[in-house]
Amino acid sequence: MYRYDEFDQVVVKERVEQFRGQVARRLSGELTTDEFRPLRLMNGLYAQLHAYMLRVAIPYGTLSTRQMHMLAHIARKYDRDYGHFTTRQNIQYNWPRLVDVPDILADLASVEMHAIQTSGNCIRNVTSDQYAGVSADEIIDSRIYSEILRQWSTFHPEFSFLPRKFKIAVTAAADDRAAVRFHDIGVIVHKNDAGEIGFEIMAGGGMGRTPAVAPTLNKFVPERDLLAYCEAILRVYNMLGRRDNLFKARIKILVMSTGVEAFTKMVEDEFALIKDSALKLPEEEIARIRAYFAPPGYEDLPVQSKALDAHLLKDKAFADWHSVNAAAHKQPGYVIATASLKPTSGVPGDCSSDQMDAIADLAEKFSLGEVRVTHEQNLVFPYVRKDDLYPLWQQFVRLGIATPNLDLISDIISCPGLDYCGLATARSIPVAQQLSERFSDLKRQKDIGELRLNISGCINACGHHHAGNIGILGVDKQNQEFYQVTLGGHDGADASIGDITGPSFPADKIVDAVETVVDVYMAQRQGKERFIDTYRRVGMKPFKEKLYAAH
Amino acid sequence: MDGTPKKAAEATKAPKASRQVMTAYRLEDGHVIYLAADGSWSEWIEEARIATTKEEADALTAAAKVATDANQIFETYLIDVTTEGRTWPVTMREVMRAQGPTIHPHFGKQAERGERVSAVANAAAGKRTERGERRENREG
Numbered sequence: 065m066y067r068y069d070e071f072d073q074v075v076v077k078e079r080v081e082q083f084r085g086q087v088a089r090r091l092s093g094e095l096t097t098d099e100f101r102p103l104r105l106m107n108g109l110y111a112q113l114h115a116y117m118l119r120v121a122i123p124y125g126t127l128s129t130r131q132m133h134m135l136a137h138i139a140r141k142y143d144r145d146y147g148h149f150t151t152r153q154n155i156q157y158n159w160p161r162l163v164d165v166p167d168i169l170a171d172l173a174s175v176e177m178h179a180i181q182t183s184g185n186c187i188r189n190v191t192s193d194q195y196a197g198v199s200a201d202e203i204i205d206s207r208i209y210s211e212i213l214r215q216w217s218t219f220h221p222e223f224s225f226l227p228r229k230f231k232i233a234v235t236a237a238a239d240d241r242a243a244v245r246f247h248d249i250g251v252i253v254h255k256n257d258a259g260e261i262g263f264e265i266m267a268g269g270g271m272g273r274t275p276a277v278a279p280t281l282n283k284f285v286p287e288r289d290l291l292a293y294c295e296a297i298l299r300v301y302n303m304l305g306r307r308d309n310l311f312k313a314r315i316k317i318l319v320m321s322t323g324v325e326a327f328t329k330m331v332e333d334e335f336a337l338i339k340d341s342a343l344k345l346p347e348e349e350i351a352r353i354r355a356y357f358a359p360p361g362y363e364d365l366p367v368q369s370k371a372l373d374a375h376l377l378k379d380k381a382f383a384d385w386h387s388v389n390a391a392a393h394k395q396p397g398y399v400i401a402t403a404s405l406k407p408t409s410g411v412p413g414d415c416s417s418d419q420m421d422a423i424a425d426l427a428e429k430f431s432l433g434e435v436r437v438t439h440e441q442n443l444v445f446p447y448v449r450k451d452d453l454y455p456l457w458q459q460f461v462r463l464g465i466a467t468p469n470l471d472l473i474s475d476i477i478s479c480p481g482l483d484y485c486g487l488a489t490a491r492s493i494p495v496a497q498q499l500s501e502r503f504s505d506l507k508r509q510k511d512i513g514e515l516r517l518n519i520s521g522c523i524n525a526c527g528h529h530h531a532g533n534i535g536i537l538g539v540d541k542q543n544q545e546f547y548q549v550t551l552g553g554h555d556g557a558d559a560s561i562g563d564i565t566g567p568s569f570p571a572d573k574i575v576d577a578v579e580t581v582v583d584v585y586m587a588q589r590q591g592k593e594r595f596i597d598t599y600r601r602v603g604m605k606p607f608k609e610k611l612y613a614a615h
Numbered sequence: 616m617d618g619t620p621k622k623a624a625e626a627t628k629a630p631k632a633s634r635q636v637m638t639a640y641r642l643e644d645g646h647v648i649y650l651a652a653d654g655s656w657s658e659w660i661e662e663a664r665i666a667t668t669k670e671e672a673d674a675l676t677a678a679a680k681v682a683t684d685a686n687q688i689f690e691t692y693l694i695d696v697t698t699e700g701r702t703w704p705v706t707m708r709e710v711m712r713a714q715g716p717t718i719h720p721h722f723g724k725q726a727e728r729g730e731r732v733s734a735v736a737n738a739a740a741g742k743r744t745e746r747g748e749r750r751e752n753r754e755g
């Protein structure tokens with residue numbers, strides 16, 4: 065696994081001490097609210113509805129046991145005994161005291177973590193496929209390129225005051241698990257017929273009030289040119305992106321207004337100018353980073369595990385969980401296991417200090433000391449021996465993280481909503497909780513099959529509702545919570561944005577409305593058709609008819 | 616709040632309900648506070664000083680500026696409240712601030728107040744009552 069090099073370590077430690085000084089000067093009055101605000105945001109410290117909120121970066125979602133223990137320690141010592149894993153593979157603490165934040169950052173730095181670039185108009189935490197390096201369907205470990213991008217974008221002087229925040233996601237798998245087409249830059253790793261690595265690069269995707277699926281600018285940028293091409297995009301954006309209107313400042317608006325062709329031409333022109341500069345990635349540099357992600361010390365194991373097969377036959381609950389939450393591994397004898405942070409009635413993404421500590425211990429024992437955070441707000445154990453899966457699952461059960469609902473209707477992505485967020489127009493988490501209760505019957509969920517349900521508490525769409533097969537958006541109608549429903553959003557390779565069904569539903573009707581949508585799907589689907597495929601085939605009409613039928 | 620222009624609008628709204636209190640965040644821990652009747656800053660909206668006239672509201676604003684300048688608080692603004700039964704905010708957002716997240720009742724202020732109700736149920740109850748559609752208040 066990647067470890068910060070000495071340079072990173074020194075810089076991060078310096079930043080902590082700088083911030084300690086800034087906090088002291090704020091408390092003594094040397095810095096005003098307005099002077100302090102950008103400084104705290106540069107260190108991931110937001111002011112939220114009830115308190116400060118600290119967002120900690122987890123590059124491409126990868127955590128070591130030590131780091132997970134530290135996250136637990138911070139939640140326990142400085143916060144209210146829990147943290148919230150987010151759709152950007154980060155963690156947020158909801159109750160830190162300003163006076164404690166320098167100590168928290170120092171604790172984080174001791175395990176090579178920080179909160180830099182988790183806020184502000186810079187390049188944010190680079191996200192990636194949570195199965196990177198282990199999935200059977202990938203070309204190469206996408207974290208190699210995520211890391212190259214991370215190093216390039218960290219403290220990049222030219223790009224620390226962009227028109228708006230900038231998010232990059234990378235995948236190298238056939239099945240896009242990183243929603244790359246909903247990012248400012250999306251990168252898909254390909255291999256050409258000559259066996260060379262290259263990148264399909266898209267730009268201008270995003271959620272928010274103007275959702276967009278990123279169009280492809282270039283289908284195959286050679287490996288050595290990754291940074292030059294991204295830099296070219298950023299330069300064009302930095303120059304031409306709007307700074308006068310917050311709502312029009314994202315790169316997607318620029319791409320929409322110039323048109324994809326014109327935008328691509330500007331990028332290609334800039335790229336031609338800089339591709340032979342210092343941005344060209346030397347072979348040795350790629351090799352150096354690749355070495356960080358060298359396969360861990362796998363054991364030579366047979367493909368089949370007798371122990372696993374026996375438990376699958378014997379224990380129905382385990383077999384049910386296995387069929388949903390275990391994924392194929394590229395290494396024989398190993399399996400990928402996903403722990404669900406979406407228990408029935410739970411808060412999607414929340415994890416207690418005790419759970420974090422226990423998860424870290426389990427990762428140490430059963431997953432070569434590594435855990436991954438997913439953009440669906442779950443936790444992945446990437447290196448589990450098939451022989452160990454049963455005892456691991458038993459511990460998941462004990463910890464309440466064994467709900468077998470991966471990619472099912474109760475595996476809900478939810479933003480914090482009005483329960484925490486200063487921008488919210490309605491709550492989102494309670495809706496997620498009620499839905500998880502309504503659909504708690506696992507047999508029914510499995511019967512419904514793959515169905516992504518995402519909820520946002522306002523139009524900023526942090527909860528990815530535009531990309532949900534069923535999306536729910538909270539709105540405020542004369543001081544009442546209402547919920548708009550969208551159908552047909554999807555974040556896979558064939559990404560699409562959901563269509564609004566019609567007028568929104570009051571809080572006490574939204575769960576019924578979702579159930580109606582599901583019923584229509586079940587009645588309409590042919591064979592094993594997924595929700596998204598049925599929707600694409602039959603369209604909005606049957607759903608709308610049922611949803612708004614006169615009572 | 617970070618990145619929102621809507622707060623300003625809220626803060627400058629004319630006191631139509633003509634009952635307002637001053638709210639802010641405490642610098643040291645970022646917690647929600649209200650300017651209390653005795654001039655201190657309280658975590659409890661029930662203790663807030665209520666302005667019913669423009670002059671009284673201006674006095675609250677002046678007091679908030681003093682505390683801001685003394686680096687004790689930040690993000691000050693006036694909010695509308697009702698005083699039926701007790702002092703309580705009118706908008707969902709402010710009810711949430713006064714009470715704490717509904718999903719973690721044991722972490723928010725409602726734990727100390729000993730409440731178990733949904734904050735938004737309260738806001739809704741208040742609002743509907745105004746429109747004459749009385750709704751059961753689930754408090755208790």
Ligand code: HEM
Pocket residue numbers: 110112117149150151152156228231269270271272273314478479480484485486487524525526527528617618
């Ligand atoms: C609680 C404080 C938060 C605030 C104030 C906040 C604010 C915002 C804003 C203003 C936007 C829209 C940006 C734009 O369109 O230019 C946005 C987008 C987004 N946020 Fe948040 N957010 C918060 C929490 C979160 C959390 C917890 C997550 C992860 C679960 C998250 C993930 C995202 C994502 C994925 C987007 C959409 C992607 C994009 O277009 O940028 N945010 N957020």
Ligand code: SF4
Pocket residue numbers: 479480481482485486487488489520521522523524525526527
């Ligand atoms: S979608 Fe809106 S309510 Fe939800 S976290 Fe983002 S800004 Fe807050």
